[in-house]
Amino acid sequence: MNVAAGVLERSRLQCLFDRLQAAGYQCVGPKVHEHTIVYEALHSAAELPFGVRVQQGPGSYRLAPGDGPRCFAWANGPQTLKPYLFAPRETVWRVQRQTDGRLVFAPVLAPVPKLAVIGVRACDLAALRLQDLHFLTPPYRDPSYRARREALCIVAVNCDQPAATCFCVSTGDGPAVESGYDLLLSELDEGFLVRCGGAIGTALCAELDLGVATAAHYAQERKQLAFARSAQQRRLPGRDLRKPLANALEHPHWDEIAARCLGCGNCTQVCPSCFCHSTATVPDLEGTTADCVREWDSCFTAGHGYMHGYQVRPDIRSRYRQWLTHKLSGWHDQYGRSGCVGCGRCIAWCPVGIDLTEAAAALCVSEVHT
Numbered sequence: 568m569n570v571a572a573g574v575l576e577r578s579r580l581q582c583l584f585d586r587l588q589a590a591g592y593q594c595v596g597p598k599v600h601e602h603t604i605v606y607e608a609l610h611s612a613a614e615l616p617f618g619v620r621v622q623q624g625p626g627s628y629r630l631a632p633g634d635g636p637r638c639f640a641w642a643n644g645p646q647t648l649k650p651y652l653f654a655p656r657e658t659v660w661r662v663q664r665q666t667d668g669r670l671v672f673a674p675v676l677a678p679v680p681k682l683a684v685i686g687v688r689a690c691d692l693a694a695l696r697l698q699d700l701h702f703l704t705p706p707y708r709d710p711s712y713r714a715r716r717e718a719l720c721i722v723a724v725n726c727d728q729p730a731a732t733c734f735c736v737s738t739g740d741g742p743a744v745e746s747g748y749d750l751l752l753s754e755l756d757e758g759f760l761v762r763c764g765g766a767i768g769t770a771l772c773a774e775l776d777l778g779v780a781t782a783a784h785y786a787q788e789r790k791q792l793a794f795a796r797s798a799q800q801r802r803l804p805g806r807d808l809r810k811p812l813a814n815a816l817e818h819p820h821w822d823e824i825a826a827r828c829l830g831c832g833n834c835t836q837v838c839p840s841c842f843c844h845s846t847a848t849v850p851d852l853e854g855t856t857a858d859c860v861r862e863w864d865s866c867f868t869a870g871h872g873y874m875h876g877y878q879v880r881p882d883i884r885s886r887y888r889q890w891l892t893h894k895l896s897g898w899h900d901q902y903g904r905s906g907c908v909g910c911g912r913c914i915a916w917c918p919v920g921i922d923l924t925e926a927a928a929a930l931c932v933s934e935v936h937t
C-alpha cells in the first residue's frame with residue numbers, strides 16, 4: 568500500500584464533508600435507516616453509523632452495538648455503488664412525432680450532480696471496474712453512465728471488520744483497497760490514515776490539515792487488515808471455475824437449490840456487478856411522444872428468458888443455473904475475470920439463505936457430470 572498523506576483525527580472528520588461540499592459535491596454515505604446501514608444523502612459526519620457493528624449470515628442481517636467510537640466498523644450493507652451509476656430506472660431516449668409526420672429520435676440525459684460517495688469498500692471498487700468495462704468499453708459507451716462516472720468522487724475505506732458472509736480474499740478483491748479511489752481512509756483508534764489518489768484526492772488532502780502518519784499508525788493498519796483477511800471463513804473453490812462448471816450443467820445440486828430458491832431475484836438486485844436490464848417503450852396518451860425506459864432486470868424473471876415466443880429458462884433451476892454460471896464462468900470470457908467480487912450480499916439478502924460459496928463448492932466437485 569502506498570504512503571499515506573497523513574492522519575485525520577476522528578473529531579475533525581467533518582472537515583472532509585466541508586471540503587467535499589465546498590468543492591461542489593453532494594455527499595452520500597452510510598447511515599442507519601430501519602435497522603440497516605444504507606447509503607443516503609449525508610450532510611454531516613455526525614450522521615455516519617458511529618458505534619454500530621453488523622452481524623450477517625445466510626438470509627440474515629442484524630445491527631448490534633459496537634465496542635468503540637468507530638463509524639466504519641462493519642463490512643457492507645445491502646446497497647452498492649451500482650444505482651448511482653447504472654440507474655434502476657431511467658429514460659434513455661425519446662422519439663417525437665413532428666407535425667409533418669416524421670419521427671425524431673433523441674437521447675435523454677438527466678442532469679448529473681457531482682457526487683461524493685463515502686465509505687466505498689474494496690469489493691465495490693472491484694465491481695465498479697467491472698461495470699466500467701461493461702458500460703464504457705468502446706464502441707458502445709453508455710452516455711448516462713459515463714456522465715455519472717465522470718462526476719463521481721470516491722472516498723473509499725479499508726475493511727477491518729468483515730462479515731461472516733464476506734469472501735473477498737478468495738476472489739482477490741479485498742479487504743484492502745489498492746486503487747480506484749480519490750481518497751482512501753483506514754479507520755484507526757485515534758482517527759483515519761488518509762491516502763489520496765489522483766488530482767481530486769490530492770487537492771482535498773491539501774485542504775485537510777492532516778497530522779503526520781507514524782510507524783505506529785501503519786502498524787495498526789497492517790494488523791487490522793491482517794485480521795480482516797484471516798477472519799474470512801467463506802471462499803470460492805477457485806478463481807476460474809469455467810471448466811468445473813461446464814462439467815456440472817446437469818449436476819443434481821441444481822435441483823436441490825431450485826427446491827429452496829424463490830426466484831425472487833434479490834441476489835441479482837443486491838449484487839454490485841449484475842447489470843441485466845430490460846427496456847420498454849412508453850408512449851404518451853396523445854401518441855406524439857414515446858420514451859424508451861430502461862430498468863434493472865434479473866435472470867430470475869420470466870421476461871428475461873423470453874425470446875421470440877419461447878421461454879428459454881422456464882423454471883427456477885435453469886434461472887439459478889444461468890445466474891451462477893454466468894457470474895462465475897461466462898464473465899471470464901466477457902470481461903477476463905469472474906463477475907463475483909466476494910461481497911457476500913447475495914448470501915445475506917437471500918430470503919432463504921442460499922449461499923453462493925456452498926453452491927459453487929457442491930457443483931465443482933471433481934466428479935464430472937455430463
Ligand code: SF4
Pocket residue numbers: 834837838839840894906907908909910911912913914923
Ligand atoms: S455474486 Fe454475490 S458475493 Fe459475488 S459479487 Fe454478487 S452479490 Fe457479491
Ligand code: SF4
Pocket residue numbers: 827828829830831832833834835867916917918919920921
Ligand atoms: S437465490 Fe435467494 S435471492 Fe436469489 S432468487 Fe433464489 S431465493 Fe431469491
